[in-house]
Amino acid sequence: MPTRRVVTGHDSEGRSIFLADGPVPVTRANEDIGIVFDEVWSTDASPAPVAAAFEEPTDRPLRIPPERSGTKIRVNEFLPGHVSDGIQSPMHRTESIDYGIVLEGEMTLILTDSEVTVRAGDVVVQRGTDHAWANRTDRSAKMAFVLVGGAFADDLRALLPGGGREAGVDEII
Numbered sequence: 001m002p003t004r005r006v007v008t009g010h011d012s013e014g015r016s017i018f019l020a021d022g023p024v025p026v027t028r029a030n031e032d033i034g035i036v037f038d039e040v041w042s043t044d045a046s047p048a049p050v051a052a053a054f055e056e057p058t059d060r061p062l063r064i065p066p067e068r069s070g071t072k073i074r075v076n077e078f079l080p081g082h083v084s085d086g087i088q089s090p091m092h093r094t095e096s097i098d099y100g101i102v103l104e105g106e107m108t109l110i111l112t113d114s115e116v117t118v119r120a121g122d123v124v125v126q127r128g129t130d131h132a133w134a135n136r137t138d139r140s141a142k143m144a145f146v147l148v149g150g151a152f153a154d155d156l157r158a159l160l161p162g163g164g165r166e167a168g169v170d171e172i173i
Contacts, residue, residue, distance in 0.1 A: 002027065003038040003075045009054050019054050024075075026058040033089060034082030034135075037062060038075040045069050046149070065094035066149040073146050078107060078135035086110065087132040095164060097148045098126035105141025108134045128152060128164070 002023035009019040026039040039058035044067045066072040082088050087110055100109075102122045109116050109124055110132045118124060128150065135141045152164040 003040060005040055007041075007054070010052050024058070025056060026062075028062050032082075034079035035089060036077040036079070038077075040073040040075060042066060042072040043070045046071070064092065065096050066147045068095070068149045068151065070149045071147060073144065075103070075142060075144050078105075078133065078141045078143070080135055080138050080140060083134050083136055086134060088134040089132050091130050091132045093128060093130045093160075093164070094147070095128055095152055096150045097128070098124075099146040099148075100124040100126060101144045101146075103142040103144055105135065105139055106137050107141050107143060108136055110134060128156070 004022065005020060005024045006018065007020040009017055011017045024038045024040055027036060028039070029036045039062065042057045044057075046069045048071070078088060091110075100118075100123065102118050102120050102124075104120055106117060106119045109118060109126075112130055133143075152160065157164045
């Protein structure tokens with residue numbers, strides 16, 4: 001099922017109206033790893049400008065992390081049967097805080113030296129750690145991700161390989 005997106009806005013008199021109601025306009029798939037990305041919305045700054053005009057914010061090249069002061073919301077479907085060496089997505093790290101909400105199914109979050117299984121209703125708060133995902137079941141799993149642009153603190157940056165440079169994020173799509 002495609003993700004439905006409802007966008008609100010304002011008419012010329014400042015009244016609340018619906019600007020869009022339908023499937024997300026941008027969906028991308030990586031068939032090699034079995035992940036479908038539904039791009040729902042993004043902002044490039046904080047505070048995010050709320051304007052009368054509506055420009056489609058997802059009509060651009062797909063980048064995993066948000067802009068440094070921006071946000072993204074996407075829904076990912078993880079297809080079964082695409083796990084290799086225990087993972088489905090490559091290990092990657094982004095300079096962001098990511099909220100991952102399991103909508104359907106079961107997913108495994110893999111960190112450097114451990115992993116945890118999350119199920120529908122569970123929420124992961126991902127704080128810039130090197131990680132990967134895997135759907136190790138025989139059914140599709142769906143997660144919503146809200147990504148908030150961040151900046152590594154100096155104490156953490158000093159601990160990270162390459163100073164915490166975003167790693168692995170361009171290979172996914």
